[in-house]
Amino acid sequence: DKALLASKFKGCMVGSLVGDCLGEPFEHDDWDELPNEAQLDDYIQQLIQSKVKVPYKPYTDDTAMTRCIANSFISKQAFDAKDMARRFTKEFFAEPRRGYGGSVPAVFGALRKSDFEQPFLPAREQFNGTGSYGNGGAMRVAPVALFCYNSTEALIDTARQSARITHAHREGYNGAILQCLAVHQALQADPAQPLDGARFISRLREHMERLEKCDEDEIVDAGRLEAPFQKVLTVAEELLRRSPPPARGSVVDLLGHDVTALSSVPTAIYCFLRALQPLPGIQTESGLVRAIQYAISLGGDTDTIASMAGAIADVCVLCIVFQTESGLVRAVQYAISLGGDTDTIASMAGAIAG
Ligand code: R7I
Ligand code: MG
Ligand code: MG
Numbered sequence: 001d002k003a004l005l006a007s008k009f010k011g012c013m014v015g016s017l018v019g020d021c022l023g024e025p026f027e028h029d030d031w032d033e034l035p036n037e038a039q040l041d042d043y044i045q046q047l048i049q050s051k052v053k054v055p056y057k058p059y060t061d062d063t064a065m066t067r068c069i070a071n072s073f074i075s076k077q078a079f080d081a082k083d084m085a086r087r088f089t090k091e092f093f094a095e096p097r098r099g100y101g102g103s104v105p106a107v108f109g110a111l112r113k114s115d116f117e118q119p120f121l122p123a124r125e126q127f128n129g130t131g132s133y134g135n136g137g138a139m140r141v142a143p144v145a146l147f148c149y150n151s152t153e154a155l156i157d158t159a160r161q162s163a164r165i166t167h168a169h170r171e172g173y174n175g176a177i178l179q180c181l182a183v184h185q186a187l188q189a190d191p192a193q194p195l196d197g198a199r200f201i202s203r204l205r206e207h208m209e210r211l212e213k214c215d216e217d218e219i220v221d222a223g224r225l226e227a228p229f230q231k232v233l234t235v236a237e238e239l240l241r242r243s244p245p246p247a248r249g250s251v252v253d254l255l256g257h258d259v260t261a262l263s264s265v266p267t268a269i270y271c272f273l274r275a276l277q278p279l280p281g282i283q284t285e286s287g288l289v290r291a292i293q294y295a296i297s298l299g300g301d302t303d304t305i306a307s308m309a310g311a312i313a314d315v316c317v318l319c320i321v322f323q324t325e326s327g328l329v330r331a332v333q334y335a336i337s338l339g340g341d342t343d344t345i346a347s348m349a350g351a352i353a354g
C-alpha cells in the first residue's frame with residue numbers, strides 16, 4: 001500500500017526531527033544523573049500546552065546530517081559517497097554551531113582539503129587510526145532505511161558506507177546498521193497488528209550476530225569488547241522481559257546513554273519497545289510522545305537517543321497523521337479527513353468503532 005508506506009516514510013523523518021529538537025535542551029544535562037524530574041515535567045507540560053515560543057529549539061547536527069543523506073539520495077537516486085561527504089562538509093561549514101561531536105569536525109576539514117577525492121580516508125585517521133565509535137553514523141541513518149526499503153542487503157551495505165564517511169570504527173558503522181535495521185523493521189510492521197517487541201529485538205540481535213562475525217578485515221581496536229552489540233542487545237532483551245519496568249537508573253547502567261554508538265543505539269531501540277506500553281509517570285496516549293519522553297528521561301545524549309527512538313516509533317504509530325492510539329478517535333478523525341459529508345460519515349464510523 002503506497003499511501004501507507006508514504007505516511008510511514010514521513011513519520012520516520014518527522015519522528016527523528018521531533019526527538020532531536022525536544023531532546024536537545026536536556027543533552028548532556030548531567031552525564032551521571034538522570035534529568036531533574038520536576039524540570040522534565042515542567043518542560044513536557046509547556047510542550048503539551050503549546051506555551052513554548054517559536055522558534056523554540058532549533059534542530060541539531062543529528063537532523064542537519066539526516067537532511068544531507070536524504071537530499072543526497074533525492075539528488076543522485078543512488079548512494080554516492082563523494083556527494084554525501086560534500087553535503088556533510090558544506091552543511092558543517094555553513095552552520096558549525098549545531099552541537100557536533102568533539103572530533104568529527106576534523107573529518108570535514110580533511111575532506112574539504114582533499115576535495116573529496118577519497119571520501120572514506122579522513123574518517124580512518126580519527127583517534128590514531130582506530131576510527132570514531134561515536135553515534136554520529138547512527139543518528140543520521142534513517143533515510144537509508146527508506147531509500148533501501150526493498151533490499152536488506154543493500155540497506156546494510158549503504159548504512160555501513162554512509163557511516164564510514166565519518167565513522168570508520170566498526171562500532172561506529174555497526175551502530176548505524178543496527179539503527180537502520182530497526183527503522184526498516186518498523187516500516188515493515190503491520191500497523192493494524194500489535195508489534196511483537198520480543199521478536200523485533202531478537203531479529204535485530206540475530207542480524208548483529210552475523211554482522212559482528214564478518215568484521216575481521218576491519219580496523220581492530222583491542223581496547224573494545226568482542227561482538228559488543230550482540231551483548232548489549234541480549235541485555236536489552238532481558239530488561240524488556242522485566243515487569244514492572246526496571247528503574248531508569250538500572251537501564252542507564254546496563255545500556256548506557258552516552259555519545260558512543262554502543263551506549264546509545266540499543267538504548268534508543270529499548271526506549272521505543274518499552275514505550276509500546278504505558279509507562280509509569282508518562283501521561284500520553286501517543287506511542288511517539290511516550291518513546292521520546294522516556295528517552296529524554298534517561299538523560300545523557302538525549303537529542304540523539306530521542307531522535308533515534310522517534311524515527312522508529314513514528315513509523316509504527318503513524319502519529320504524524322493521527323495523534324491518538326484510540327481506535328474511536330482515529331476512525332472519526334480519518335472519516336473527517338476524507339471530507340464531503342463528514343458529519344454523517346464520521347458519525348456512522350464512530351457508531352461502529354465506539
Ligand atoms: O559521533 P559524532 O558525530 O558525535 C555525535 C554526537 C551526538 O550526540 C550529536 O547529537 C552530537 O552531540 O554529538 O562525533 P565524534 O566526534 O566522532 O564522536 C563523539 C565523541 O565520541 C568523541 O568526541 C569522543 O568523546 C567519543 N569517541 C571516542 N573516544 C575515544 N576513542 C568516539 N570515538 C572514540 C574513540 O575511538
Ligand atoms: Mg545533536
Ligand atoms: Mg546528541
Ligand code: MG
Binds near residue numbers: 341342343344
Ligand atoms: Mg451530513
